[in-house]
Amino acid sequence: MNELINKVTKLLNDKTIDAFIGYGQGSTDRVRAIFARTVEQASKLIYTPACTFNLSGYLLKHEVKHLGKLGILANVAALRSIMQLASEFQIKDGEVYILFVNDDASLTEFSDFQSIEAFLEKANIDITPDEKARIEKIEAMSVSERWEFWNKEFEKCIKCYACRAACPMCYCHRCTTDVNQPQWIPVASHERGNLDYHLMRAMHLAGRCINCGECANACPMDIPLNLLTYQLIDPIKTGFGATAGMKADAVYALSTFKPDDKENFII
């Protein structure tokens, strides 16, 4: 922890960065994100086992971007988000100063995207066994059971859009949900509209979701909506050989055509 604080202090002092996105103690016993712009604020940085959430979502937020040059404490999910965002031209190489805490509490700083790619090749990027088991359960359902399962889940949605705000890939200034000419997604949260929203969300994250789970964490209604996007990870990997958030210059699997692409999903 001290090493982290010292490092960030130094980075702020020598003006390498203007602000650092890290973890800090929340008002309750929860951990929250803090944006350290001064040495004094940097001294409040913490790194505990509770510091697991993906901070990268803040990188593109208008308010944060305007703080100047940013540094961030990234975990594996955040590194993958950064790679995915890079492949979508949202972050340039060298634009963000990236620190990572190793298992032995030492710090790694990633000087460029290439080193992140090399690191991710060896990192564990799988979904958790628990998530896996839940997906298997869903996939074992018949089509109508699955339909019912999701409809039941989505019925609970209050359209607060917390999931959208938490997702690092949801960076559009104007989300489809906000478009009203035409009104693609009904504003009110009724069954039909909720379903529209969640299907649209899943489609927009197909092949882009880096399985950080922030969407489900953010959901006040405990909808396991991360499972829907996770379910798309495998088909895209087996169908097109692509995994999101692994390479900064990846081309989106669903926007490219190769003559040898499988077409077995066409029914």
Place this chain on the structure above:
Amino acid sequence: MSRIGVFVCHCGENISATVNCEKVAQISKELKGVEFSTDYKYMCSDPGQTMLKEAIKEHKLDGVVVAACSPRMHEPTFRKACSEAGLNPYLCEMSNIREHCSWVHPKDDLTTEKAEDLVRVMVEKVKKNKALNSIKVPVTKTALVIGGGVAGIQAALDIANCGHKVVMVEKQPSIGGHMSQLSETFPTLDCSQCILTPRMVEIAQHPNITLYTYAEVEKVDGFIGNFKITVRKKSKSLDEHLCTGCGLCTTKCPQKKIPNEFERGLGFRPAIYVPFPQAVPNKPVIDRENCTYYIKGKCKVCEIVCPTKAIRFDQEDELVEIEAGAIVLATGFDVLKSDFFPEYGYGKYKDVIDGLQFERLASASGPTMGEIRRPSDGQIPKKIVFVACAGSRDPAKGIEYCSKICCMYTAKHAMLYKHKVHDGTPYVFYMDIRAGGKMYEEFVRRAIVEDETQYIRGRVSTIYEKNGKLIVKGADTLMGAEPVEIEADMVVLATAGVANHGAEALAQTVHVSYDAYKFFAEAHPKLKPVETNTAGIFLAGACQAPKDIPESVAAASGAAVKVAALFSNDELTREPLIAVVNRQAPPVFSSCVGCFLCQSVCPYQAIEREEIKNRNGEVIKTLAKVNEGLCQGCGTCVALCRTKAIDIHGYSNQQVYTEVMALLND
């Protein structure tokens, strides 16, 4: 409030036989925003159009729906009529109540109801239509012709003779292509070189044509009317201005045993060489891979003997930038070599040759001075077997198509053989004889009747060597599949015509599509045979599929006319039905977030990046922008854009959504 006019057409009886057109017109009049509606027997006829124009003026219509046939047929007609009546043509839409309704349903109330629905949907759409203006793009009146075979030559000359500039890029040291290798040509048996070389010379001398040989296209950017092409001129190790083409160097080069490509390996050439005597340009190139100097660092004999000191050992490749308004692809085809066939000895029998090799043997300028002598020992073969469909029409070999030219040139070969070896017997194994074409069937008959060629219907299963003879085993399927065995002195395989080596890579460089066999794909097999799916790029000759000379030349002239038509105006007018990425006032500029997924998905490379700068010139945003010249309005980007920043003029999300809602909210 809209003032829309609805015009329901009977199309003679085509529509009115199953749809109650009067009723459709009546019901439509009740729709909100419809000011006028009528029905008529033939809306597309002169009186029909006049009726439409007058109604626009009289009722001050601000939108028109013509309920008739498919917009593919008459949309231009009605849009033009609207425009003549002072209404923006893009405020006119068609409701397809013929193909989508009357033709596919029986006479029934429901059919009429469906027609009403289709009209209602279009009325709602037209309310959302915006006046659009056609797009003007400047045209660079220079054509790039890639490939200098007979097709490329024909296209280049036709375009140049229309007064336009042409740049021809040929990969080999000389133009001429396969035709320059042929001896005589079917169906007239005139000498191939004699009819081709005057055209080759014309290319070299034409004031409007710039010829780059030993060159390849490396990059193509831009779009119809405005292509930017980078051509790599490979180094010939020669100053072409100084070289007089005397050929002294080629006689003195110590490397004399390099297999001659032009003779298809049946002869040799030196390292500094001119591919054939009538080559255009008639100037040598040094084949660096086989030149003693480039291999060992010593020699330079050619430099010493050259009277004009034209040899340049240190010459480098040159990159030339070309601006062109149109591109003609004429890169031709290739034929399989005998080594493709395990059953015919994998190319290990010297006297099993392919058709092109036979052409060289029969050619007066060839390695045997036109005498038919077999490669192994120079003997004149007394029994010769021609195998048609070698590889073609053979799914097991991955070539399911008919190569089309082989039946004819095999008949020609048999004839040429008989004309040269009077006591010889030519045999032809064939599957079917395909001789469709002017004087083609007569030609084959001549080979059979006058020149006594033995045609055997059946496939050759194996060929092997025995005591200096080639044993050809097959079956005669017209004799109840009776086995046939011929002891031949020589075998000629009419090997399948295939796409040129590198065709796929070239297609990707030039951005045109190709078929499963890697031949370039035409935009429509019947109605757009010389166009590609990429506007401004055309096809000529055998790069599209195996073709004979008459067909290649005809296609080339067709492509040339398309180019000339394109060049007939200084500006190109395009339909404005293209995608646009929205723009808004600062500081937002656009709802596009610059993820550029649209860029990778666009099949026409129409998405560009636009940098938005602040007053100090710093880039604050990079946004997608649609190139109006390249966009074909396919809509793929629209489907992919998550933030709905892209839309298509004429088929906007709003318009399509409205149509769907109009149907649902019935």
